[in-house]
Amino acid sequence: MSKVAVIGGGIIGVATAYELAKLGEEVILFEKSYFGSGSTFRCATGIRAQFTDEANIRLMKHSVRRWEGLEEELGFDINFRQTGYLFLATSEEEVKAFKNNIRLQNRFGVPTRLIGMEEAKEIVPILNTEPFLAGAWNPKDGKANPFKTLFAYLFRAREMGVDAREHTEVVALEREGDTIKAVKYRSNGRVESVKVDAVLNAANAWAPLINEMAGLKRDLVPIKAYKHQLVKTEPLEPGQAEPLVCPPSWNDAYIIQDGEDGGIICGAGIEHEARGLNDYEPTYDFLRGVLRYATMIAPPLKYAHIVRQWAGFYAKTPDKNPAIGRLLDNFYIAAGFSGHGFMMAPAVAQAVAELMANGRSRVPLDWEWYDPYRFERGELRSSAFQIG
Numbered sequence: 001m002s003k004v005a006v007i008g009g010g011i012i013g014v015a016t017a018y019e020l021a022k023l024g025e026e027v028i029l030f031e032k033s034y035f036g037s038g039s040t041f042r043c044a045t046g047i048r049a050q051f052t053d054e055a056n057i058r059l060m061k062h063s064v065r066r067w068e069g070l071e072e073e074l075g076f077d078i079n080f081r082q083t084g085y086l087f088l089a090t091s092e093e094e095v096k097a098f099k100n101n102i103r104l105q106n107r108f109g110v111p112t113r114l115i116g117m118e119e120a121k122e123i124v125p126i127l128n129t130e131p132f133l134a135g136a137w138n139p140k141d142g143k144a145n146p147f148k149t150l151f152a153y154l155f156r157a158r159e160m161g162v163d164a165r166e167h168t169e170v171v172a173l174e175r176e177g178d179t180i181k182a183v184k185y186r187s188n189g190r191v192e193s194v195k196v197d198a199v200l201n202a203a204n205a206w207a208p209l210i211n212e213m214a215g216l217k218r219d220l221v222p223i224k225a226y227k228h229q230l231v232k233t234e235p236l237e238p239g240q241a242e243p244l245v246c247p248p249s250w251n252d253a254y255i256i257q258d259g260e261d262g263g264i265i266c267g268a269g270i271e272h273e274a275r276g277l278n279d280y281e282p283t284y285d286f287l288r289g290v291l292r293y294a295t296m297i298a299p300p301l302k303y304a305h306i307v308r309q310w311a312g313f314y315a316k317t318p319d320k321n322p323a324i325g326r327l328l329d330n331f332y333i334a335a336g337f338s339g340h341g342f343m344m345a346p347a348v349a350q351a352v353a354e355l356m357a358n359g360r361s362r363v364p365l366d367w368e369w370y371d372p373y374r375f376e377r378g379e380l381r382s383s384a385f386q387i388g
């Protein structure tokens with residue numbers, strides 16, 4: 001058994017700590033604030049296998065399978081529901097692109113199909129069908145509650161002995177050669193140190209700072225934080241917009257009915273690089289812009305009250321694919337999820353834990369595709385379609 005430090009108490013760090021404990025590792029998990037306080041508790045809840053490249057489709061196919069069994073495995077309600085994702089095309093060119101994507105997804109067993117607007121209206125009763133020509137519909141995509149999911153993983157991780165520490169910030173890493181020997185952390189104003197055999201950087205938007213602590217260049221994995229916001233309406237009757245509905249050509253705008261209270265969560269690609277890693281202030285520009293799109297997608301939303309607006313980070317790499325893999329002998333990274341970390345967590349956590357504990361994994365994760373050194377080599381993957 002070795003001692004593994006996981007840095008970052010978002011869904012990736014917590015789920016990986018759980019998977020490592022399942023494999024018999026001794027785990028210490030550090031979160032500088034409260035668990036979920038980074039991007040995880042600010043996300044839009046969406047889970048999809050509708051990607052446009054083989055690596056992400058295969059990873060998400062596996063992740064959805066893990067999501068399907070997660071309530072039973074963790075023994076908690078996490079409100080995982082397969083309510084689908086519906087992408088909407090506004091031009092013939094887009095319909096053609098949808099058909100190509102669907103062919104690729106079908107090849108890997110993802111049951112997406114092209115649907116007409118009549119069927120789309122049955123699935124989403126408040127949909128304005130007029131601007132759209134067709135939809136890409138996968139009923140196996142879905143959503144889950146990020147709060148319940150993280151706490152379920154955390155509970156089971158602690159039960160297996162994970163030493164999970166909140167308000168405990170990693171401040172330095174001690175490196176000898178290509179090995180991290182110890183982690184220094186601050187808690188209650190005191191700095192202490194713990195010897196470790198391996199370290200995972202799961203700090204997402206903060207990951208470049210952790211890499212720097214490991215003596216690597218800060219921009220070796222060039223992750224930048226983009227402020228991404230959401231607004232939510234008052235609760236509507238269930239069944240109005242259960243799937244995530246998105247016309248990508250409208251600035252990646254989307255709506256999705258919250259699986260808990262029935263409010264409609266509205267998002268869009270109206271974003272800018274964060275002004276520092278505390279830039280959580282919601283903006284009026286976003287509110288105005290996102291509601292224009294949301295009411296074009298679903299006109300009845302004009303009459304719904306907005307009850308919340310919030311901001312978080314999309315921690316983006318240049319190709320919008322995460323960096324997953326080994327950086328030094330015993331130093332690993334799973335970060336830069338670019339808006340997809342919640343949905344990918346069950347698969348990525350399993351893969352990374354298996355890699356760290358056994359040197360290989362059974363998860364169909366294409367290590368070369370997500371290689372954290374690809375940016376240094378000047379390689380970029382085809383850009384993963386960005387929305388949640």
Ligand code: FAD
Binds near residue numbers: 013228230387
């Ligand atoms: P985080 O949750 O950000 O966790 C990283 C943690 O590291 C933080 O809690 C931070 O405090 C901690 N940390 C940093 N530095 C240190 C340190 N020195 N010591 C200790 N701890 C440290 N994804 C989806 O899959 N579906 C969606 O529908 C979706 N919608 C989104 C909507 C919005 C508005 C936003 C902002 C994001 C959305 N995402 C979505 C993205 C998703 O939220 C993230 O990809 C995911 O939560 C990343 O999880 P993580 O654990 O990697 O990072």
